[in-house]
Amino acid sequence: MVDKKTNKRKKQDGRSYDFTLQWLVKKYGQKWEIWRQLAEEWITNQDVGTAVKLEALSNFFDIYLTSSAPFTSDVLSLFLGKNGWHASTNELKRILLEKTNKGDNRSTANILNHTTHFIDWVLNTHLSQKDDNGKTIRLYTNPFEKVKSKVSNTETIHNPLPYRYICDLRHILCPKPRGHFVDWLWAQQQTGQGATQGGDWFEVDENLIDKKDQDCVWRSKKITRNNKRITIYQIWSPVTSMVLFIKLHLPLRTYQVRMLDSGEADTLRYENGNWIKNPHTFAFNHYSKTN
Numbered sequence: 001m002v003d004k005k006t007n008k009r010k011k012q013d014g015r016s017y018d019f020t021l022q023w024l025v026k027k028y029g030q031k032w033e034i035w036r037q038l039a040e041e042w043i044t045n046q047d048v049g050t051a052v053k054l055e056a057l058s059n060f061f062d063i064y065l066t067s068s069a070p071f072t073s074d075v076l077s078l079f080l081g082k083n084g085w086h087a088s089t090n091e092l093k094r095i096l097l098e099k100t101n102k103g104d105n106r107s108t109a110n111i112l113n114h115t116t117h118f119i120d121w122v123l124n125t126h127l128s129q130k131d132d133n134g135k136t137i138r139l140y141t142n143p144f145e146k147v148k149s150k151v152s153n154t155e156t157i158h159n160p161l162p163y164r165y166i167c168d169l170r171h172i173l174c175p176k177p178r179g180h181f182v183d184w185l186w187a188q189q190q191t192g193q194g195a196t197q198g199g200d201w202f203e204v205d206e207n208l209i210d211k212k213d214q215d216c217v218w219r220s221k222k223i224t225r226n227n228k229r230i231t232i233y234q235i236w237s238p239v240t241s242m243v244l245f246i247k248l249h250l251p252l253r254t255y256q257v258r259m260l261d262s263g264e265a266d267t268l269r270y271e272n273g274n275w276i277k278n279p280h281t282f283a284f285n286h287y288s289k290t291n
Contacts, residue, residue, distance in 0.1 A: 015058045016051070019043050028066050031073040035061065038075070042121050049114075056114035063099050064092050075122075079140035087143040089116070106149040116144040170248050173241055180214035187241035188217060192234070200241070201234040209233060 013023040021043075024036045039057050046053055065072045069085060072078045078087055093104075093112055102108045123138045131137050161169075176183045191199020201219070210216045217236035222229060243257045264282040268275045277283075 015062075016054060019050075019054070021057065021061075024061055027062075028073075032061070032066070034075055035065075035073070038122055038126070039118070041125075042118050052110060053114045053118075056111040057118065059096055059100070059111055060092075060115045060118070064095055067099075068095055076140075078119075079127075079143065089144045089147060092144065093147070109147050109149040112144070113146050116142065116146050119144055166248055170245065173245050173248070181217050181236070181238050182214045184217075184238065184241060187238070188236050191240075192236075198234075200237045200239070202237060203232050204235050206233045209235065 013027070015021070015023045019040060021036045021039050024032050024039070039061070043050060043053060043057065065078070068091075069077075069082075069087070071082055072087075081087070089112060092115065093108065096102060096108060096111070097104060102111075119142050123140060123142055124136070127139045128136050129139060172186050174184060175186075188200075192201035193199075204218075209218045211218070217238070219234055219236070221232050221234060223232055224230075225232075243254065246252065246257050246260075247254070263269065263278075264280050265284055266278050267284050269278045
C-alpha cells in the first residue's frame with residue numbers, strides 16, 4: 001500500500017499534469033529516456049481522457065516496470081522477456097492492486113486498457129514493418145490485453161421462485177383473499193410468543209381495542225411485572241406481514257414498499273377527475289393551498 005508521504009511526493013513531481021513525463025528520468029535515470037519519449041509522443045496525441053491516461057502511464061512505469069522488471073528500460077525486453085519473465089495483464093493487475101489503494105473495479109480496468117492501448121501504439125508506430133504486399137506487420141506481440149470492467153449487477157443473480165411456491169406463500173400469509181387480519185393466524189404466531197418478546201405485538205390499554213373489528217387483532221396476556229401477576233392487552237401490527245404480502249404480488253424492493261402510502265390521512269383525494277375532501281376519519285383537515 002502507498003503511504004501519504006509517497007502520495008505527496010508523487011503529486012509534487014508533476015506526473016499528474018506533465019505531458020513530457022520528466023519525472024520518469026529524474027527518478028530512475030537516463031536509461032528510461034526512450035520510454036519517456038514514447039510516452040510523451042503518445043499522450044500528446046490524445047484528445048480526451050488525458051488525466052486518466054497519464055495515471056495509467058505513471059502506474060505502468062513507476063509501479064510495474066521500474067519496480068518489478070527494471071531491465072525493461074530496454075524497450076525490447078518488454079516484448080522478449082528475460083530469465084523466464086514475461087509481462088502480462090494478470091501480473092500488471094496483481095501488482096497494481098497490491099501496491100496501490102485501487103480496487104478490482106472499472107477504474108482499474110480503464111488503467112489496464114489504456115496501458116494496452118499505449119503498447120499497441122508503440123508497436124504500430126515504432127515496431128512494425130511492411131511485408132511484400134505492403135501490409136503493416138508488427139515485429140512483436142503486445143503482452144497485454146484488454147479487460148472487461150467489473151460492474152455491480154443491476155438485477156438479482158438468484159433464480160426466481162417458481163410461481164407455484166409464490167402462490168403457496170401468499171395463501172399461508174392470507175388464507176382468505178377477501179377475509180380480515182384476524183384470519184392471518186400463521187403471521188401472528190411468528191413473533192411475540194415469548195414471555196417478554198413483543199415482536200409485532202404491542203401493548204395498549206384495553207379500552208382502545210375495538211373487539212368487534214375483525215381487522216383489529218388483539219390478545220390478553222398474563223405476565224409478571226414488578227413482582228405482581230397482571231393481565232396486559234396487546235394489538236397485532238400487520239405491517240411486516242403486509243410488506244411481505246405486497247412483495248409476493250409485486251416486483252418491489254422493501255424500501256419501495258415502505259414508501260407506499262394508503263392515503264387515509266390525506267386532506268384531499270382525487271376522484272373522477274376532481275380533488276375532493278377526504279371523508280375518512282383519519283384525514284388531516286388543516287392545510288394551506290399554494291399555487
